[in-house]
Amino acid sequence: MPLELTGMNEILQRLNSLSHGAHTQRAIDKALRAGANHLKGKLAENTPKSTQTLRHAADNIVVEMDGDRILIGYHKDHFYMQFVEFGTKKMTANPVVARTFEQEMSTVQRLMKDTLRRELNL
Numbered sequence: 001m002p003l004e005l006t007g008m009n010e011i012l013q014r015l016n017s018l019s020h021g022a023h024t025q026r027a028i029d030k031a032l033r034a035g036a037n038h039l040k041g042k043l044a045e046n047t048p049k050s051t052q053t054l055r056h057a058a059d060n061i062v063v064e065m066d067g068d069r070i071l072i073g074y075h076k077d078h079f080y081m082q083f084v085e086f087g088t089k090k091m092t093a094n095p096v097v098a099r100t101f102e103q104e105m106s107t108v109q110r111l112m113k114d115t116l117r118r119e120l121n122l
Helices: 008-018 022-046 081-086 096-120
Strands: 061-065 070-074
Touching: 022 061, 022 070, 022 096, 081 096
Parallel strands: none
Antiparallel strands: 061 070
């Protein structure tokens, strides 16, 4: 269940048009990772923990690079988190991912912007 920051695609396209050098790509990668690491930490804090198992979804959040974007979600062993997020016929939804994403969007964007400015000396 990947989520996407709106407006970031345009910023990345403008950055790519400035220079196609390795330095620009490293700066973009660092900015993406800074935002992803922050969101991963907040998602881990907000994820409910099971009282029945020692393996919690909060301890198994995966961050994967996919071109000019990063996917953040729970490891496939924690597939049941989709039921927590969206609910079922007998269980109401607890949209942890969506709520965390909305709460942290401005912080993630600020972190990414600050990282890009620092890395590109803007």
